[in-house]
Amino acid sequence: MIPFLRKRMISSAIPLFCVVLGVFFLARMTGNPVDLYLPLSATAEQRAEFSAAQGFDLSIPAQLWNYLVDAAHLDFGTSLRTGQPATEMVLDAFPVTLQLAGVTMLLAITGALLVGSLAAYRPNSLVDRIASLLSMTAASIPDFWFAIMGVLVFGVSLGWLPTSGTLGGPEIWVLPVATLLIRPFGVLVQVVRGSMVTALSAPYVKIARSKGATPRRVIFGHALRNAVTPVLTVAGDLAVGLVNGAVIVETIFGWPGIGKLMIDSILQRDFAVLQAAVLLTAVTIFALNILVDVCHALTDPRVRLAVPA
Amino acid sequence: MTTTAAPSPAAADIPDNTPALDVEGLCVDLSTPSGQVRAVDGVSFSVRRGRTLALLGESGCGKSMTALSVVGLLDPAAEVTGGAVRVRGSDTLRMSPAERRKLAGPVLSIVFQDALTALNPVQPVGRQIGEPFRIHRGLSRRQAHEKAIELMTRVGIPEPRQRARSYPHQFSGGMRQRLLIAMAVALDPDVLIADEPTTALDVTVQAQIMRLLRDLQDEREMALVLITHDLAVVAQRADDVVVMYAGTVVENGPVREVFAAPRHPYTRGLLDSVPEHAVRGRPLPAVPGSPPELSAVPAGCVFQDRCPLVRERCVQERPTLRASGDGRSAACHFSEELARA
Numbered sequence: 001m002i003p004f005l006r007k008r009m010i011s012s013a014i015p016l017f018c019v020v021l022g023v024f025f026l027a028r029m030t031g032n033p034v035d036l037y038l039p040l041s042a043t044a045e046q047r048a049e050f051s052a053a054q055g056f057d058l059s060i061p062a063q064l065w066n067y068l069v070d071a072a073h074l075d076f077g078t079s080l081r082t083g084q085p086a087t088e089m090v091l092d093a094f095p096v097t098l099q100l101a102g103v104t105m106l107l108a109i110t111g112a113l114l115v116g117s118l119a120a121y122r123p124n125s126l127v128d129r130i131a132s133l134l135s136m137t138a139a140s141i142p143d144f145w146f147a148i149m150g151v152l153v154f155g156v157s158l159g160w161l162p163t164s165g166t167l168g169g170p171e172i173w174v175l176p177v178a179t180l181l182i183r184p185f186g187v188l189v190q191v192v193r194g195s196m197v198t199a200l201s202a203p204y205v206k207i208a209r210s211k212g213a214t215p216r217r218v219i220f221g222h223a224l225r226n227a228v229t230p231v232l233t234v235a236g237d238l239a240v241g242l243v244n245g246a247v248i249v250e251t252i253f254g255w256p257g258i259g260k261l262m263i264d265s266i267l268q269r270d271f272a273v274l275q276a277a278v279l280l281t282a283v284t285i286f287a288l289n290i291l292v293d294v295c296h297a298l299t300d301p302r303v304r305l306a307v308p309a
Numbered sequence: 310m311t312t313t314a315a316p317s318p319a320a321a322d323i324p325d326n327t328p329a330l331d332v333e334g335l336c337v338d339l340s341t342p343s344g345q346v347r348a349v350d351g352v353s354f355s356v357r358r359g360r361t362l363a364l365l366g367e368s369g370c371g372k373s374m375t376a377l378s379v380v381g382l383l384d385p386a387a388e389v390t391g392g393a394v395r396v397r398g399s400d401t402l403r404m405s406p407a408e409r410r411k412l413a414g415p416v417l418s419i420v421f422q423d424a425l426t427a428l429n430p431v432q433p434v435g436r437q438i439g440e441p442f443r444i445h446r447g448l449s450r451r452q453a454h455e456k457a458i459e460l461m462t463r464v465g466i467p468e469p470r471q472r473a474r475s476y477p478h479q480f481s482g483g484m485r486q487r488l489l490i491a492m493a494v495a496l497d498p499d500v501l502i503a504d505e506p507t508t509a510l511d512v513t514v515q516a517q518i519m520r521l522l523r524d525l526q527d528e529r530e531m532a533l534v535l536i537t538h539d540l541a542v543v544a545q546r547a548d549d550v551v552v553m554y555a556g557t558v559v560e561n562g563p564v565r566e567v568f569a570a571p572r573h574p575y576t577r578g579l580l581d582s583v584p585e586h587a588v589r590g591r592p593l594p595a596v597p598g599s600p601p602e603l604s605a606v607p608a609g610c611v612f613q614d615r616c617p618l619v620r621e622r623c624v625q626e627r628p629t630l631r632a633s634g635d636g637r638s639a640a641c642h643f644s645e646e647l648a649r650a
Contacts, residue, residue, distance in 0.1 A: 123385070203421055204429040206382045211441045211492070212413035225431045300431055301476040 077272035097257035116192025138186025236292035435473025562637030
């Protein structure tokens with residue numbers, strides 16, 4: 001397992017470096033921060049002074065070099081908006097997103113495994129039809145629409161749930177998690193159902209039944225573990241989508257996570273924070289992919305034992 | 310062969326005359342995109358403990374479907390529409406799923422052809438082999454594991470203690486078939502059904518597996534239902550044979566007598582196509598044509614399109630399986646004629 005992990009980390013390093021470069025150049029294409037930060041009436045001297053202080057007067061290669069050297073020291077500079085170190089701001093915001101995404105994925109995966117397995121046990125039964133219809137609907141609803149309708153119905157009309165913020169009891173989680181949950185849940189139910197139908201028609205399931213195994217034993221003891229491989233792959237993709245998709249939900253519900261931080265930084269041309277945020281998100285996505293591979297190896301001995309010791 | 314002695318509850322204790330498995334008039338319908346078709350049409354046979362019955366026929370003749378109906382493992386698309394499957398004096402087709410599960414393992418057991426897909430790829434083999442003891446005897450994980458090691462030793466797996474923790478893909482084809490057999494005989498079933506147990510193996514391994522099955526059958530007094538299209542296996546291993554064609558039984562009886570003097574032209578055709586009698590330079594004899602589609606089985610005799618003896622009567626009237634008093638039956642209007650020829 002250890003050589004396998006090391007190999008995966010090394011092969012992730014190159015694309016990660018490309019992300020680092022990409023962030024630097026793309027951020028500079030969004031506009032000149034000097035224009036944004038100083039009033040229109042600023043004199044040429046003031047502009048030059050500001051540029052020099054922030055390092056914007058250097059040539060692009062020189063700016064890039066400084067950025068890379070600092071990044072290697074995990075120093076992404078200070079925020080133009082707040083004067084705080086960018087790394088600090090990003091590390092403050094990140095756990096908020098991680099919590100939101102973690103809770104959502106946990107609920108989506110457990111829920112989908114239950115509903116998908118039930119639907120797959122008797123294909124074309126009433127349960128299956130209802131599950132398929134609902135999951136198809138869930139997978140097709142745009143999350144921003146769901147978020148806005150949620151706010152309108154439960155926040156404004158009924159007044160049951162707070163519409164934004166992170167202060168309060170468990171009820172503050174309901175709308176953001178529900179919004180993030182709905183699509184991954186719908187997609188995962190379909191994937192679980194599909195791979196369970198395949199697994200349940202496999203000869204080893206027949207053999208398990210020929211030993212007198214109860215339906216519960218057949219589903220959870222034999223079929224499920226074989227069915228999880230595609231589920232894990234898709235769940236990994238969806239988790240990546242959640243870390244990214246948090247932008248919309250965090251903006252709508254005012255959660256101070258990494259998504260909101262990124263959007264604010266773009267709007268304010270806050271390069272340092274933006275670069276740090278994008279980089280951390282990228283690292284998370286690479287880590288998630290490695291995690292999915294590790295899970296594959298754990299659930300499937302054919303993957304695990306194929307890795308030469 | 311066609312014993313229909315009144316089944317008694319103590320059947321299991323009297324192995325001599327009461328069959329361990331008695332199938333009568335089994336019918337299975339299959340839902341296909343073009344509608345319902347009859348895949349198994351009135352199949353009857355019975356087998357006593359210690360005896361071997363071969364279900365012989367080409368692919369698609371309904372022999373596997375028959376086997377799966379007996380153990381209650383039909384796909385949802387197939388449905389038993391008639392007949393009886395009696396073990397220990399009760400008809401399993403009239404039992405609840407829970408009652409049937411109680412029989413699955415201790416009374417009826419099955420071995421499949423493809424042992425790689427028949428073993429669960431993500432469970433260590435020892436756990437799978439020990440599972441019947443967990444389900445039916447309530448043994449602990451550890452006790453079941455010990456039982457699995459005993460069984461693996463019995464079926465000839467080298468170093469069973471270490472190998473019990475290995476996964477199916479780490480075994481050869483022959484070893485996997487041994488594992489599957491170990492699992493099937495774990496609880497000493499009355500009846501073991503072996504669905505083409507050697508088809509996927511090479512010839513030397515086939516012989517080993519057949520020997521293992523025979524040894525296990527002898528020591529456990531099992532009734533063996535051997536499903537195959539291999540005439541040599543039937544000749545060597547079976548006591549009785551049931552020849553199936555297009556979902557029906559066309560001939561049955563003791564193997565020795567049926568093979569010596571077949572009373573159905575299909576059996577005759579099969580036996581003639583064994584390459585032993587072949588002459589160099591001459592095409593191998595074969596039964597011409599192919600079996601009818603299940604959706605287009607002819608109204609008269611099912612074999613009429615391929616039969617060298619076909620007459621007007623064969624097209625009009627389907628021959629029934631007639632017993633001839635000597636333990637044999639054939640479904641042919643002209644079986645006496647064939648016997649004389």
